[in-house]
Amino acid sequence: MQLHPDVGALGFLIGTWRGTGTGVYPTISPFEYTEEITFTPGPNKPFLAYTQRTWRAGTDEALHSESGYLRGFGSERVELVIAQPTGIVEVHTGVLAATRLTFNGVAITTPAARQVSATEREIIVTGDRLDYRLAMEAVGQPLQHHLAATLTRVEG
C-alpha cells in the first residue's frame, strides 16, 4: 500500500507485534500480560491505525484493549489519539527521533470510568523488536511508571 508522505517516516512501525509486558501501580497488584499490537497504514491517508489487546499471561483471559490513530506531519512531530473500552480517551502530542517515539498526553473519561488524567508513552523500535513504556497519572496518584513490554514483529 502507498504510504502517505506525511507518515513515510513511520513505516518502521507497520505490522503486527506480539510479546509480553509487566504492569505495576500503587493501587493494584503487579501483573504480567501477553500482548498484540498492530499499526496499519490508512488508504493514502496521513495516519497509521493502531490497535492493541492484552491477555493475562499464560491464559486466554482478555485484559485491556485500545484503538486509535497515529498522525504524521512529514516532520519529527506526531500526534496520537486513543479510545479505550474502560471509558478513557487520550490525546497526545509526540516527537519522532529516528525509530523512537515519545508522547505526552491528556486523558478524559466517561462518568463511570476509573479516572485517568494523563499518560506518557515511549516506543522504541529496533528492527523487528518493539519496546514501550507507559507512565500514568490516575486515581489520585501522581504520574509514574505503569507498563513496560517487549514485542516482536510477527507480520508486516
Next chain:
Amino acid sequence: MQLHPDVGALGFLIGTWRGTGTGVYPTISPFEYTEEITFTPGPNKPFLAYTQRTWRAGTDEALHSESGYLRGFGSERVELVIAQPTGIVEVHTGVLAATRLTFNGVAITTPAARQVSATEREIIVTGDRLDYRLAMEAVGQPLQHHLAATLTRVEG
C-alpha cells in the same frame, strides 16, 4: 460468542452495516458518502467495539474513519468513546430506549486538528436497518445537524 450481561440489551447492534449518508455544515459544501459500520462484542467484556469508515459516494476515495467502544451497564445507561484520525476524541454518555440510542458527548482535539467541541448522536435500529444522525459543534459554529445516514445489516 457469549455476550456479557451488561451489553445483553445491545445485541441488536452487532454485525456489519453498509449504506449511504449525507453531510452538511455551514463551513463546507454538502457531500454524500457510502459507509460501513461494525459493532463487535468483546470477549465476554461489557462493551461492543465500534468501527466506521466512509468513502466519497460513487468512488473508492476514503473519507472519514473512526473507532471506539460502546459501554453497557445492564440498564438504559450507556457510554461511548471514540477516536478519529483527524485528531479528535469524543466521550459520550447515552441512553438506550428499546433499539434507539441517544448520545451527548464532548470532544477534545490534538493541537493540529480542526477544533470540535461537542457532538450529539442518535442511532435507531429497526430490524436490519440502522439510521443515525449526528449534530456537531465545531470551528466556532453552534451545535447543529451535520450527518444523516441509513445502513443495512449485511453480516452478523
